[in-house]
């Protein structure tokens with residue numbers, strides 16, 4: 001394993017004027033545009049492309065910018081906080097929930113509806129997806145595949161926010177095909193999920209007493225609030241990926257479109273630069289070639305490999321499913 005894909009993502013939220021004053025998101029569209037273009041400029045200095053998950057309101061309001069970015073190599077996907085969409089489109093009378101709080105039928109209906117709005121703005125239907133808050137239930141991957149999506153970044157291993165239906169205990173840390181029945185399992189769907197990278201070496205005590213792991217995001221002041229440097233985060237994540245030796249090794253990170261990425265002295269901008277410097281240095285120290293990629297290329301890579309499903313295990317016995325009849329391989 002000598003090459004590792006580096007995937008930078010940004011969730012592009014609607015303005016707080018269209019959702020809720022306390023929600024995440026820029027206060028106005030020009031602030032959102034500055035964040036998007038500023039982040040893109042920083043990424044470009046490291047030779048890295050960006051994957052943008054765009055909420056339908058942002059796709060509609062900033063269609064010209066996002067179309068232009070896509071023409072220039074950015075990967076665009078759909079971002080969805082159902083409750084924000086509900087307030088914009090349905091006066092809160094429908095889909096007033098987190099994504100994981102929707103039934104399979106509701107997810108189908110919402111994705112069909114929102115994808116049509118997104119397609120009107122961007123010029124084609126979205127093929128990539130991220131649910132807001134990484135909120136999801138077991139229906140997510142089957143629904144996404146049947147709605148024509150081929151990839152997403154839908155999981156943050158270790159996240160436990162039950163009240164927002166975001167629970168990712170015991171899941172997959174590396175890119176894999178989604179499972180139709182169980183969200184934490186590797187499956188055989190033609191849908192590639194790219195988990196958010198995180199440093200699993202230490203559980204941190206986060207806001208509201210929630211346990212969490214450090215990740216690459218510049219949004220959080222890891223050194224100041226949790227006494228964890230970006231050097232430690234980068235070194236540990238790369239070491240852990242190498243130990244797992246996945247089929248598709250990836251370093252993926254997230255940020256949001258309400259930070260002042262065009263202000264070189266803004267604390268988040270400074271952390272972003274530090275994070276990228278440390279990520280690149282840690283890759284080099286580990287003898288890894290860091291290769292910029294979008295989610296599209298990660299999905300290409302995952303889907304080029306046959307499904308690697310977890311074996312069926314029962315009471316300590318493992319069954320070999322390769323032959324005509326399942327044989328007990330190891331008890």
Ligand SMILES: [Zn+2]
Pocket residue numbers: 011013024079081131132133
């Ligand atoms: Zn979001």
